[in-house]
Amino acid sequence: MTASTGKTAVTPDTHTTPPARFSHGVRKGNILQVAGQVGFLPHVEGQPPTPAGPTLREQTQQTLENVRSVLEAGGAGWDDVMMIRVYLTDTAHFAEMNDIYNTYFEEQGLKEAPAARTTVYVGLPAGLLIEIDALAVLG
Amino acid sequence: MTASTGKTAVTPDTHTTPPARFSHGVRKGNILQVAGQVGFLPHVEGQPPTPAGPTLREQTQQTLENVRSVLEAGGAGWDDVMMIRVYLTDTAHFAEMNDIYNTYFEEQGLKEAPAARTTVYVGLPAGLLIEIDALAVLG
Amino acid sequence: MTASTGKTAVTPDTHTTPPARFSHGVRKGNILQVAGQVGFLPHVEGQPPTPAGPTLREQTQQTLENVRSVLEAGGAGWDDVMMIRVYLTDTAHFAEMNDIYNTYFEEQGLKEAPAARTTVYVGLPAGLLIEIDALAVLG
Numbered sequence: 001m002t003a004s005t006g007k008t009a010v011t012p013d014t015h016t017t018p019p020a021r022f023s024h025g026v027r028k029g030n031i032l033q034v035a036g037q038v039g040f041l042p043h044v045e046g047q048p049p050t051p052a053g054p055t056l057r058e059q060t061q062q063t064l065e066n067v068r069s070v071l072e073a074g075g076a077g078w079d080d081v082m083m084i085r086v087y088l089t090d091t092a093h094f095a096e097m098n099d100i101y102n103t104y105f106e107e108q109g110l111k112e113a114p115a116a117r118t119t120v121y122v123g124l125p126a127g128l129l130i131e132i133d134a135l136a137v138l139g
Numbered sequence: 140m141t142a143s144t145g146k147t148a149v150t151p152d153t154h155t156t157p158p159a160r161f162s163h164g165v166r167k168g169n170i171l172q173v174a175g176q177v178g179f180l181p182h183v184e185g186q187p188p189t190p191a192g193p194t195l196r197e198q199t200q201q202t203l204e205n206v207r208s209v210l211e212a213g214g215a216g217w218d219d220v221m222m223i224r225v226y227l228t229d230t231a232h233f234a235e236m237n238d239i240y241n242t243y244f245e246e247q248g249l250k251e252a253p254a255a256r257t258t259v260y261v262g263l264p265a266g267l268l269i270e271i272d273a274l275a276v277l278g
Numbered sequence: 279m280t281a282s283t284g285k286t287a288v289t290p291d292t293h294t295t296p297p298a299r300f301s302h303g304v305r306k307g308n309i310l311q312v313a314g315q316v317g318f319l320p321h322v323e324g325q326p327p328t329p330a331g332p333t334l335r336e337q338t339q340q341t342l343e344n345v346r347s348v349l350e351a352g353g354a355g356w357d358d359v360m361m362i363r364v365y366l367t368d369t370a371h372f373a374e375m376n377d378i379y380n381t382y383f384e385e386q387g388l389k390e391a392p393a394a395r396t397t398v399y400v401g402l403p404a405g406l407l408i409e410i411d412a413l414a415v416l417g
Contacts, residue, residue: 121262260401
């Protein structure tokens with residue numbers, strides 16, 4: 001945190017160091033922004049970032065867990081999330097992603113839809129099938 | 140609304156049920172986030188979501204109306220919108236979308252530009268030419 | 279500013295008039311949203327928008343400067359930025375963009391990562407290689 005700005009960088013221990021000067025999350029006041037997360041497994045010292053697996057299922061579950069880690073490191077949880085942005089690479093993945101997404105939030109014990117959401121189809125680095133970021137408002 | 144989080148799901152009667160566990164809009168305090176809207180006509184019981192038509196004009200007008208419905212169901216209006224994200228599928232649609240967009244806001248009686256905006260070109264499900272989401276700050 | 283909404287349009291003198299009814303930036307209360315910026319040089323009366331150059335380096339530097347101009351016109355700076363959205367057109371540009379990005383923020387004298395960030399790969403108008411928008415929370 002910088003005293004001057006009141007802004008706190010949020011970086012879970014499990015996460016790889018970002019590949020540039022940005023943070024996995026930033027909190028200021030009651031707003032917490034989670035940076036784009038992908039399906040990388042928890043960081044292992046000396047190893048490059050490694051996806052949880054090649055499948056949409058593995059990557060979606062891991063990506064959601066990575067978003068959750070940032071939320072929790074920032075003092076928030078899924079209940080605080082206002083917006084989830086989902087980036088897929090293939091429109092054919094939409095139905096399956098929704099299944100995995102619904103099951104994930106059911107297992108998190110959330111009674112309600114956690115947030116608003118936008119899903120669009122973009123390019124991602126080779127091997128990555130999904131990226132998710134989130135905006136949370138606490139309190 | 141959940142008493143615990145102060146977050147309210149916003150779902151206009153006209154809207155189709157989202158295809159997964161998310162809300163068309165979420166309000167918490169003075170922040171209202173509108174999920175990605177497309178050019179679907181108002182929901183008719185027992186029928187699948189149907190675009191307003193195949194053209195950019197039809198879909199852009201309907202999409203903007205769908206955003207407006209969520210804003211209004213959440214107690215807000217275009218005047219409260221800070222950011223509009225426009226997703227098109229083809230750079231050749233930019234000029235025409237802007238024409239439709241400008242006319243729409245003129246007809247809404249807005250004297251000023253309603254918000255900041257980002258337009259990018261992505262993939263969308265077959266038949267859909269535009270998607271729009273919005274962030275509003277009330278009060 | 280409209281007295282009714284408390285929303286202020288932010289438009290640096292250096293910027294071209296937006297191609298539709300939107301603002302380069304909007305501030306309301308302590309929130310400042312910067313619209314998608316590209317690598318256009320400062321506006322010259324009577325001339326169409328002109329990119330700083332054909333290269334990723336030129337466009338990234340100019341785009342970041344254009345975001346900064348909007349932040350400053352809105353009473354903010356990089357320290358206030360919570361989220362930076364980077365849109366590239368080619369995954370092969372990621373490493374070089376990060377280099378330019380890191381150097382830029384080092385030269386701005388920022389000790390910390392300025393914000394959370396999401397980078398995705400989309401289509402942009404011909405000749406443009408990067409677009410960036412930003413959300414700032416002041417105070």
